Amino acid sequence: MLGEKHQLEFTLLNIGYAEHHADWNWKDINSPFARIHLITKGTAKIHRGGKTYVLRENHVYLTPSYTPHSYECDGDFSLYYIHIYEKLEKKSSIFDLMHFPVEIQSDDLLNQLIERLKAINPKRELSIYDPKSYDNSSELIKNIAFQNTTPIALEFESQGIIKVLLARFYAFTEPKTKQADARVLRVLDYIHTNIHSAISIDKLAEISFLTKDHLIRSFKKQLNCTPGKYINRKKIEKAQLIMLLENPSIQELSYKLGFENVSYFNRLFKKLTGENPSAYKRRLAHHTDSR
Missing domain, CATH: 2.60.120.10 (Jelly Rolls)
Structure with a gap:
């Protein structure tokens, strides 16, 4: 693998x-x-x-x-x-x-x-x-x-x-995908390689040669979440890393990760991390300045 x-x-x-x-x-x-x-x-x-x-x-x-x-x-x-x-x-x-x-x-x-x-x-x-x-x-x-x-x-x-x-x-x-066939592994590889872009379920179905419904069922069975939730989690993890290494504006960050709607990015970030991206950036800055 x-x-x-x-x-x-x-x-x-x-x-x-x-x-x-x-x-x-x-x-x-x-x-x-x-x-x-x-x-x-x-x-x-x-x-x-x-x-x-x-x-x-x-x-x-x-x-x-x-x-x-x-x-x-x-x-x-x-x-x-x-x-x-x-x-x-x-x-x-x-x-x-x-x-x-x-x-x-x-x-x-x-x-x-x-x-x-x-x-x-x-x-x-x-x-x-x-x-x-x-x-x-x-x-x-x-x-x-x-x-x-x-x-x-x-x-x-x-x-x-x-x-x-x-x-x-x-x-x-x-x-983690013990029973996965090459089609689902191809989807995972595509997600990780293209995490900075907008990723559609239609595209994932196309590269896996599965229908959307079949892809979603197979993905959820093997990874315990839907492709959409997996993509969102990986994008927010990438956002946290980018904020550690760089200092983009929240708008720049959301566009950099393929989000067209900054408000949606803010809501998703807070849902997955417990705080909005602006608060996350302030916390990083506070701990940096207080050293």
Whole structure:
């Protein structure tokens, strides 16, 4: 399923080691980057998807990008944290394609690799642990720019370590479209490639060689939502990322993502994120200015 057009490339944003004392309690986190945690001492909880997972010592945890979640900790708790940003351009995210496990058992090799990743990437630690203080435009751009100054040998090594970590999780993945035939996969690929344009159900039916009704039924059965809802969710995720990396007006942003009606874009953004795009931009700016 991951062919040539799905070559994986990641940017390391943060890596560090932290010791917490009942102070790792953050709610409603939803970021454009993925998080990996290696637990070294104590326990905590992560709440996501209506479930609660207990974080245990010597286990590694993965939270994909755009996954709403919360943390809870009521005692001593230590961990390594890694934040990675998947470079996409016009292709599907690996997290769009596959269901990843939340937890895997760590071992000596993984522990050593994570320690090595930290050693070759100094100054990547978080200065403030509140996600609202580092999930902002200034911090993200700074980390991406910092990555571009990394010596190429260390960049190769960092990329290799990140891919080994993800490979351990990938060994236990399942395709999100496990029973999908080539026609539905073609539709998904078209959506991700053309997310900046207006995408009609008629066009999706045409490229899949299915009737609209058949396409909608098949898509909903395999992805638990209609093509229209899937497209809208991916467009709003892209809008959040653009606002982190750039500073477009709301009108520019809506047109950039193929919306002809700015009011509809505003309503959809608020429905899916809980706040309108103007408020989202102000919040990003506030956390950037307050650092």
